[in-house]
Amino acid sequence: MRSSSLVRRFVVATACASTLMAAAAAQPVPGAAAQKPPADDPIALGIAARSVARLATADLKLQSDPESRRAPIERDYRIAAELLTVASETDPDDQDILRLLIQAWTAAGDADRVEQLQRRLAMLDPSDTVTLLAVVSSRISKLQNVEERLAAYTRMLGPEGDRLDPSIRSRLALDAALLSRERGDDEAFVRLLARASALDSTNKDAATLALAYFAERVPDAVGRLELLFNVLKADPFDPDVHAAIAQELGNAGAVNAASRFYQTLTALRGARGQELSPQEHAEAFVSSWNVAGAYAVVARMNNELEDSRERLRSRKAKAEAAGQMIDRIADPSDARLPVPLERARVVASAATADPELVGYAVAEAVETFRRSLESITDPQKRPEEMTDEQAEGLARSIRTERAWLVLWAGRGTERVAEWIDELRQDPGADPLVIRRLDAFAAMRAGEHDRAAAELSALARQDPLAMMGLGILAESRGQGDAAIKVYSTLATQLAGSLAGAYCRTRHADIAGVQVPATELARRMQQLSDEVPSTLEAMIADPRRFMDMSVVPVKDEMSLTDKVALRFTIQNTSPFALAVGPEKPINSRFLLAPMVDLGVQRMRVPNLHEIMYLNRRLRILPGERMEATVWADSGLLGGILQRVASEPVRMRWRVVQGFRMNQRGFFDPGPMCLSTEAGPVARPASFRASADIPSFVGWIESGTPRELAEALLALREKLSSREHASTVSQLDVDLLARSCVNRFASGSRAEKLIILAFTPSGMQTPAFQPLDAAALADGDEHILRFMLTVRVGRADSPVLADDAWPGRPELSDLARLLRERLREGVRTLATIAIRELAEEAPAPGDAPAGR
Numbered sequence: 126m127r128s129s130s131l132v133r134r135f136v137v138a139t140a141c142a143s144t145l146m147a148a149a150a151a152q153p154v155p156g157a158a159a160q161k162p163p164a165d166d167p168i169a170l171g172i173a174a175r176s177v178a179r180l181a182t183a184d185l186k187l188q189s190d191p192e193s194r195r196a197p198i199e200r201d202y203r204i205a206a207e208l209l210t211v212a213s214e215t216d217p218d219d220q221d222i223l224r225l226l227i228q229a230w231t232a233a234g235d236a237d238r239v240e241q242l243q244r245r246l247a248m249l250d251p252s253d254t255v256t257l258l259a260v261v262s263s264r265i266s267k268l269q270n271v272e273e274r275l276a277a278y279t280r281m282l283g284p285e286g287d288r289l290d291p292s293i294r295s296r297l298a299l300d301a302a303l304l305s306r307e308r309g310d311d312e313a314f315v316r317l318l319a320r321a322s323a324l325d326s327t328n329k330d331a332a333t334l335a336l337a338y339f340a341e342r343v344p345d346a347v348g349r350l351e352l353l354f355n356v357l358k359a360d361p362f363d364p365d366v367h368a369a370i371a372q373e374l375g376n377a378g379a380v381n382a383a384s385r386f387y388q389t390l391t392a393l394r395g396a397r398g399q400e401l402s403p404q405e406h407a408e409a410f411v412s413s414w415n416v417a418g419a420y421a422v423v424a425r426m427n428n429e430l431e432d433s434r435e436r437l438r439s440r441k442a443k444a445e446a447a448g449q450m451i452d453r454i455a456d457p458s459d460a461r462l463p464v465p466l467e468r469a470r471v472v473a474s475a476a477t478a479d480p481e482l483v484g485y486a487v488a489e490a491v492e493t494f495r496r497s498l499e500s501i502t503d504p505q506k507r508p509e510e511m512t513d514e515q516a517e518g519l520a521r522s523i524r525t526e527r528a529w530l531v532l533w534a535g536r537g538t539e540r541v542a543e544w545i546d547e548l549r550q551d552p553g554a555d556p557l558v559i560r561r562l563d564a565f566a567a568m569r570a571g572e573h574d575r576a577a578a579e580l581s582a583l584a585r586q587d588p589l590a591m592m593g594l595g596i597l598a599e600s601r602g603q604g605d606a607a608i609k610v611y612s613t614l615a616t617q618l619a620g621s622l623a624g625a626y627c628r629t630r631h632a633d634i635a636g637v638q639v640p641a642t643e644l645a646r647r648m649q650q651l652s653d654e655v656p657s658t659l660e661a662m663i664a665d666p667r668r669f670m671d672m673s674v675v676p677v678k679d680e681m682s683l684t685d686k687v688a689l690r691f692t693i694q695n696t697s698p699f700a701l702a703v704g705p706e707k708p709i710n711s712r713f714l715l716a717p718m719v720d721l722g723v724q725r726m727r728v729p730n731l732h733e734i735m736y737l738n739r740r741l742r743i744l745p746g747e748r749m750e751a752t753v754w755a756d757s758g759l760l761g762g763i764l765q766r767v768a769s770e771p772v773r774m775r776w777r778v779v780q781g782f783r784m785n786q787r788g789f790f791d792p793g794p795m796c797l798s799t800e801a802g803p804v805a806r807p808a809s810f811r812a813s814a815d816i817p818s819f820v821g822w823i824e825s826g827t828p829r830e831l832a833e834a835l836l837a838l839r840e841k842l843s844s845r846e847h848a849s850t851v852s853q854l855d856v857d858l859l860a861r862s863c864v865n866r867f868a869s870g871s872r873a874e875k876l877i878i879l880a881f882t883p884s885g886m887q888t889p890a891f892q893p894l895d896a897a898a899l900a901d902g903d904e905h906i907l908r909f910m911l912t913v914r915v916g917r918a919d920s921p922v923l924a925d926d927a928w929p930g931r932p933e934l935s936d937l938a939r940l941l942r943e944r945l946r947e948g949v950r951t952l953a954t955i956a957i958r959e960l961a962e963e964a965p966a967p968g969d970a971p972a973g974r
Contacts, residue, residue, distance in 0.1 A: 173215050176877060178208075178222045180952060181205045212226075223245060243260050256739075275301060292325045292740075294324050298331075318335055325741070332356040332358070357370065358699060361659055361708060364393040375620030378641060379641075380412065382648060390409070406465065411622055414469075419629050423482055430460060472623075473629075475535070478633070521553055524544060524551075528541055532566060538569050557587060592610065599634065604635075627639075666792075669695065670693060673692045676688070677752060684836070685806075686754060686756075692748055700742050700743070705738070713734070713780055733757065774802055776801040777798065820858060831877060875901070878894070898914075911934070917945065
């Protein structure tokens with residue numbers, strides 16, 4: 126393919142035989158209402174409805190142009206919705222078309238139509254709790270006042286609503302709770318919020334709101350953790366929830382439990398292709414320190430950093446030996462820890478009391494601080510978005526950190542007096558911090574009495590000054606006094622660097638760990654109640670979900686609907702929410718792999734995106750089944766263009782898809798992929814038929830024979846190779862046959878004929894067919910004609926006064942006229958012959974790339 130515009134051409138070529146490019150005079154004015162057409166059979170209804178729906182999606186695709194950054198606007202969705210209305214009313218039982226119609230009217234901003242259509246869908250699929258919730262919520266929202274709405278919610282939450290799924294009632298309870306809060310009724314708000322959480326553990330909005338509400342009012346760590354675990358039940362894979370739980374556990378001194386959730390946090394961030402934030406990294410470091418010990422975490426950090434530097438040295442040496450430029454290879458000394466981790470390493474090293482480790486950590490940190498200050502204070506080096514005020518504040522913070530860490534560690538203090546004086550001159554520096562720095566400086570200078578006096582004065586308001594008293598007692602050989610201070614602070618500052626430092630020094634001096642508090646034991650117990658299944662689920666989504674996708678039929682004809690049946694089972698012990706970016710992701714990519722004969726078809730952008738938003742949740746062991754239309758877009762249209770070729774199709778189905786660096790789609794975090802198929806479609810024998818056979822099928826064949834004959838004929842007329850074998854007399858005869866069948870046909874047969882034949886301007890022999898269609902009184906036929914086959918803004922049938930007494934047709938004509946005046950590409954402005962020059966070519970490129 127030469128460009129992305131070619132793909133848009135395929136969109137139209139697959140769905141309609143031609144467009145009407147005639148001048149205004151070539152298009153008849155509207156006619157009178159026709160007699161009631163004959164009844165349709167289900168096959169005719171399905172073929173016609175799907176053909177019209179494909180045209181609607183094709184028209185929308187034409188409005189998307191990445192090169193010009195054009196996207197469909199509300200008007201385009203309204204036009205597509207008009208076509209989809211024709212399709213849906215032609216085959217009212219087709220849920221796929223109805224869902225497309227709901228999406229179109231939603232994007233067009235017509236809430237009333239959306240509600241009506243959702244009621245239809247809820248009747249067709251009573252298991253669709255997402256749609257049923259939307260229907261109930263919409264009805265309640267239309268009530269006149271708050272009292273009426275609350276009364277409706279009360280009925281739905283009482284015996285009258287017992288038949289509703291609990292997941293629906295849970296969302297209604299949450300809406301009622303929010304409405305009660307708006308009225309200032311806190312008691313009702315709390316009661317309804319609790320009801321929402323009790324009805325459905327997957328209602329994350331309710332669980333999150335409960336956490337926010339009670340955390341502000343109840344200073345209870347156990348209560349906060351229980352509420353956090355409720356949010357975890359609602360979404361076991363939210364990394365922010367794991368981070369909050371880990372932090373809560375760490376602050377309570379439940380070190381093993383905290384370590385567990387920092388590990389799950391790391392795994393979840395990794396599954397999303399993310400790194401821990403520097404702050405999360407530092408917190409996880411403290412957690413590992415509390416479990417493994419200071420020596421172990423410092424050694425690991427040093428080894429990882431030195432390994433990074435060694436790799437840079439090796440790369441540089443190899444490049445230099447090969448005579449390559451080495452300027453773009455970072456200097457090994459540039460591999461450094463971020464400031465939060467430098468802080469963590471210094472403090473952990475100080476806790477070991479190993480002079481070599483402490484000296485190395487302090488030297489590294491001071492150099493990192495120097496580089497950071499150099500970058501921040503130079504406007505040319507710091508980030509462009511950083512203001513002078515922000516730079517000044519950050520520089521102050523780093524200078525304070527530098528002085529504090531060297532004093533805490535007791536190494537590299539040669540310039541600390543200078544650094545403290547520099548801070549003293551800074552009006553933004555915290556006076557209490559400077560007092561603590563002075564006290565520590567006195568202690569490191571051996572002025573123990575002065576240091577003790579200063580630290581004692583500060584200790585009542587500064588726990589770090591109190592820690593200084595412990596360090597001072599230890600340096601004086603007063604072990605019992607040091608143990609007392611460290612024991613108190615290890616509990617009080619649990620989860621922080623200072624708490625871990627005190628915990629380590631206590632163990633070194635006393636020979637035993639600081640005893641766990643009752644709070645820490647209770648928090649650990651609550652954490653232990655979270656089953657280890659959680660880690661298994663995070664490591665492998667197959668531990669909580671089974672997914673299979675199979676074709677409804679293994680073999681199909683030219684006009685059959687290609688349908689895939691999805692089955693998703695919750696194999697976990699938890700109820701799991703369903704939806705985009707929910708624990709069971711409802712967003713899927715269908716990437717088809719299509720063989721024409723023995724060769725792979727090479728056409729870009731064949732993939733389709735599906736949203737299986739049919740359920741709010743799936744209970745443990747429960748299955749959700751959904752059947753989707755797999756060839757509703759470009760794929761189906763192209764396959765109908767190649768009636769003469771045998772086709773074999775398979776699909777790669779990717780849940781929660783994201784594109785990798787090679788341009789292929791991978792499953793999203795906590796998602797699966799699978800393959801579906803194959804589905805075979807034999808070549809149509811009609812493609813090689815003679816003209817009399819075509820005439821017979823068109824005039825008197827079944828709806829399926831009519832559709833297949835027109836598709837085969839379209840391929841013949843579109844191909845330069847075969848078009849030369851069809852004489853003008855043949856074309857005239859075929860066109861008359863279409864007019865005859867149109868005159869006597871049902872609505873579905875008329876739509877089939879219009880969808881699969883050339884327009885009168887493209888092939889003049891079909892002008893009588895266009896005239897007959899525009900004279901037809903059936904509003905469905907007229908909507909189709911105006912949208913698909915009228916390509917001139919000055920056409921009489923698009924004039925303001927063209928459709929008196931028919932407001933919907935008049936509105937549609939106005940929208941089409943406006944769009945055509947703007948020169949926007951539409952179905953009605955692209956000629957089939959131009960498209961036929963670029964037939965889909967077999968090739969060896971994988972489909973769906």
